[in-house]
Amino acid sequence: MAATRTKTSFIPQAEGNFDAFARQFVNQVASDPAEYEMSAERVKALQTQLAEWDKKYAAAVKARDAAKAATESKDEARQQLEETVRSVAKLIQANDEISNAARDAAGLPVHKTTRTPVPVPHTFPTGTVIGTDRLELTLMYSDVATPTRKAKPYGVRGCEVYVAVADTPPTDPEDYRFVAFSTRTPELIRFKSDDGGNTANILLRWVNTKGETGPWSQVISATVPAV
Structure with a gap:
């Protein structure tokens, strides 16, 4: 069967196809x-060069196959070594008796x-009332250093979150009552029916994971909806 030829040349580019075509x-x-x-001279030249090609092509194929086998063997050896290294390293890292x-x-x-x-927190929260409903205020807060x-x-x-319901904001934090410990903004603050129509003054402060508190915020004031 004739060897496959390319569209641009009658001599195939792929070496396997070229070998079949040349032969x-x-x-x-x-x-x-x-x-x-x-002429006999040209025929002799063709036969001599085909024989040389056969020898070199066979050697190249053998070397390619050997290289492929060597690569596969190398990859397998690396995988085995890597698994053992990881296992030993894990033992070393878990042993407190081994120095850094x-x-x-x-x-x-x-x-x-x-x-x-x-x-200890050194900044304070800043807040804004973003929503109201009957006897409810929704407070959005963030850190004063990064308000956005x-x-x-x-x-x-x-x-x-501390609240004091009064026309004038108290200056002493002791006059505010604790209403919530908020871990996520916004925070919904609910009020009693007697608070409706009055001014709610809100104080905030950060608390760290050790229970230590930071400075007080500025007072946030809003009217508690009665209806």
């Missing part, structure tokens, strides 16, 4: 030189053993 071509011309009006210097010398990561201490972001400062667990 067909040389053997056909050599079998009947007269038919192709070919020894871990570092072995090329292993040295993990921090101390946490960054949680600071909802994220709490580092180490802060939540926000304490």
Whole structure:
């Protein structure tokens, strides 16, 4: 069967196809030189170069197959070694008796053993009443240092909410009553029926994960809807 030819050249580009084509071509011309009006010298050159090609092509195929086998063997060896290295490294990392210097010398990561201490909050929340309903106020709050972001400062667990219902905001935080510990903004604050129509004054402050409190916020005032 004739070898497949490309559209741009009668000689195939792929080496396997080229090998089949060259063998067909040389053997056909050599079998009947007269038919192709070919001299013995040219036929001899074709046969000699085909033989050289056969030798080099066979060597290349053998080397390619050997390289493929070597690569597969190498990959398998790496996988086995990597699994063992991970297993041994896991044992080393879990052993408190092994120093960090020894871990570092072995090329292993040295993990921090101390946490960054949680600071006492030094900023305060700022808030805005964003919604009202009968005997309810919806409070949106954020940190005064980052008023456009909802994220709490580092180490802060939540926000304490205190309320004083009075026409004039009390100046002493002791005059405010605790109503909620909020961990997510916004916070819904509910009031008693007697508070309807009166002014609610709200104070806020951050509390960290250790229970330490930060400074008080500025007073946020809003009228409690009676209806």
